[in-house]
Amino acid sequence: MIFVVALVVLLPFLAAAAGLLASRLRTGREAPGDRAAYRRAAWFAIAAATASLALTVWLVLVLTRGAVPAGEGRPFWTDLLPGRLEGTLSVVETGSVPVAVSLRADGLSVLAGMLVVVVALAVQVYSVGYMRDEPRYPSYSAFVSLFTSAMLLVVYAGDLIVLYVGWEIMGLCSYLLIGHWWEDRANSRAAVKAFLVTRLGDVGFLFGVFTLGIAAGSFRIDDILRADIPTGTAVAGTLLLLAGVAGKSAQVPLQTWLPDAMAGPTPISALIHAATMVAAGIFIVARLYPVFLGAQPTLDVLGVVAAVGMLGAALAALAQDDLKRVLAYSTISQLAYMAAALAAGSDRAAMFHLVSHGAFKALLFLCAGLVIHHAGSNLMSHMGGLRTAMPVTFWTTTIGLAALMGLPPASGFFSKDAVIAAVEHSRGAAQPFLYASALLTVGVTGAYATRAWLRTFFGPARIEPLPEPPPGTAHVFDGREAPRSMLWPVGVLAVPALLLGFAGVREVDWGSAAVSLVVALLGAGIVYALWRGAPDQDPARMLGPFQAPCERAFYVDALYAALIVRPVLRLARGVVRTDAKVVDGAVRGSGRATLGLSTLVRLAQTGNAQLYVTGLLAGLLLIAVAAVVLT
């Protein structure tokens, strides 16, 4: 049975290998019109994703047959999928705590795994149209497959080191795909930044794994959850893990890479930078939740991080002109909601919001891709009035934005309500701060979602056909809605984005739901009123003097450049100088000193026999005197 889980993980990996190695076999090299390689790569990618999806569905069916454990307070995934599969393929002795190459499938992992394969399949199908004339499509689709495999490894890993392997490979795929259009230096820099910032967090994550693993005597997740870890160790370990969570899930203070990561192709933003990889941080906290519950200081830190991040990112989203950057900041903000739920003690609400956010944010990004594909620009100031030209996109985007704002009956209404209710009823040191921030953010979310909706689909049309596609855009304006292969995934994703919430309809806290609904509508109403006054102007002007700081995301990037990047580069130049002058200078100096010494000694070698004999006699005399005096 465990081999089915292994197959779910391995199939996309094999597709990646095949896509990289086999798609260009006997088809010639790098020719832009290389349709055979293109088709073959698409088949590899889509077939593997479909097979993984089918096997995941089968896993769901197997797990529903398990016995529901008794007792109250268990999360909903245990109710839905009570069974579990587990297996160890091999144990690697390291000389210390061994690494068990083990996989486990239970309710939590199958829930997250389902999200991954559904979004991955949708993105692969969508990319066929989006990347139609892209010469490097085979490597692109292979990297997406590799990413899918790595994320599934994270989800199904039974051992923290195995999980870490998948965790880092995801980072690599993110790097490769953000830098897909590497001709542009800005994309290349964004890719490097994403990798380095997340890697910085991952070092902390690895040390956290060490702390928990050594304390429990095993890296297996089950053993760690079962082990009796002292509170101090648990706090230290979970705080270190939190560094990795902040890196991957783009939380304060490591959030700066995510907006820049939008330099990648839009389907990548949908898959990696909205629905799945960035949610991995939340997933890992949920996976190890019993350990986190035993470390209250960590949860308080998480709460503060979430409170700062959700409001700051929402304000930044309100001032952006680039549609994808609006969505990127909104991703940071929504991930902070999940973190807030975790800090408030409800992994249920966090996972509920993770799944519904995965669906609606992937939908929003794919819609944004359609809009960008159509308009030939990322900037909302170049869009407007697209409602009539793109009816399907308009309605699906509306569903996505309604879910983002938390309007009923879209999924976001239920999941966000679960989060806010959990925060409201929690008792932590950071609770008042967190609750206030969460409610304020609901209002700001309503405002920026409405602004994006109005500026894209309403008002005067501002589209001008571009003469040449600039790098980073797939197509020029052609006046039609996108091809069917791009519309289908969007339509399919709109269904869960709209309906998924009803899974949690029984647990709605109607009081807090009403409050947040009013706040969201208030934010939306202010923007609408401003927009009605002047449809061709940006409603973000209501921020007044704060608009510039919000647009620059409060200058965090500039701060890091001044405090970290430039000093490190200066230090590097200093090291090179020191190496040449001091370290190697000492070596060369010793050589010169030896030569100098030899010149001195050479002075004695004159070839003059008289001098030699004089020296000899002087020596004899000295010895004789010494013999007499000393004896």
Next chain:
Amino acid sequence: MSALPAVLLAVPLLGAAALALPVFRGRSTSAYGIAVSGAALVLALVVAAVFDYRDAGRIQLGLDVPWSPGLGLRFHLGVDGISLPLVVLTALLVFLCFVHLARHRPEGGRPRALAFTLLVLEVGMIGTFLALDLLLFFVFFEVVLVPMYFVIAIWGGPARRAAAVKFILYTLLGSALLLIGLLVVWAQTGTLDIADLAARHGSGIPRTAQVLAFLAIGVGLAVKTPMWPLHTWLPDAHTEAPTVGSVLLAGVLLKMGTYGFARIAIPVLPEGAATLAPWLGAFAVVGIVYGSLACLAQRDLKRMIAYSSVGHMGFVLLGFATLTPVGMNAALFGNVAHGLITGLLFFLAGAVKERYGTADMVRMGGGMLRRLPYIGSLLTFACVASLGLPGLAGFWGEMLALLGAFRPAAALSRPLFLVFMAVGGLGTVLTAAYFLVMLSRVTHGRPTETVPAGPPLTSAEEIREVLGPGEPVEPVATGTAVAEVEEPARPTWDVTGHELAAWLPLVALTLAFGLWPKALLAVTTPAVQAVLGQGVTP
């Protein structure tokens, strides 16, 4: 008693001797070199095949005959889990170097002399890993220096003479210290047999003598490794050496230093090791950070890879310094991984230099992925492997070294090693930084014209001069230095079949050990546990 190790040494030695025959005068030696080194590789694989993996901690295939009875010297060879991977790695890299040479005539001419030199080098390298007698080890250790000196001095770049002299004088100085240390051990115990000495776990040698001997042996080996601050011979030697020289220098010669720690310094002198391990660890982590920072500001591709070796060897030494089984495993794994990955990197750097006519990153311009897509992709792969991505071989050495530092041997100070671990962790971020910045500079961007040889920027010193204060290292700066062109004028050809034949084994092994680390750890773990004994295991 087995003759296999002796045959493994005899094949390259006789092969080299036969090259002196007049038959080879004026004829191509490439096929001959491939045949001899291939035979040595097959023999190394036979050794690996007959090796009993259930008992990897025991010395197997031993050959022990008197050599100089008056001095008590014995010709004692054998393999165990520590040396076996390195023996196979050496045979493989030498073979791949000959495959590479088949299509790349050495720049200095005299291919027959180069083949001879490389085969003698192989004898010395494999002998070092097989030797089980202190003096025999030393002899092989020294045998290696001479051919490597000639490789650099005859077939090297423009500043080869100075680099070769620096290389041989510096490493000879280290060898002198090593010899003194070995003699101290001999004077205290009266035996030169490594297996015998290791089994005693230091009993019979007083503490002071152990510390002195460890200091002398350790510094001698640290020059070879190289450990910061004894590393400055390395960048010059690598920058000037021809491709095969760089590959063997990084792939095998550096490993002889670290192998000495695992084979002699730590097992024979455990108390000395326990006393000096904090210093070793401190120098190791300084080397990690220092090497990474030096890489970040390099302009020359080969020089950058050379400095990256300082950082990677820092992780290996950190593993040793923990004196734990996991740390020793980390060091041995890191050794093999570094040999594979840095060997590949130097092959690639050589190929790049051959096509662009320069290894200066600013001169080269960007857009390699457009101009040379296959070489650019392989370079990306090798860099990603070298920065320690999980799933590739480089990761396990680094991760296990940090894990060892998390909980060092009981005799060592834990807070100190936690600091080492944290600094080493920062070093991994810096390692990623310089590799990615290099990739971004060289492989990304629009294809630009390579700056032709203008004012000479050839010697290492001049490159350092250019990189004075105020010189920006941001990749943006290249935009002003090089003009963008539609189609680069310099015609370049992408990867050739011969190059792939030389590189793909390294790629495959990097992947294999990365995805299945057990293949290597299962061999080294029993050996490491046998070496550390009961005395120092936590």
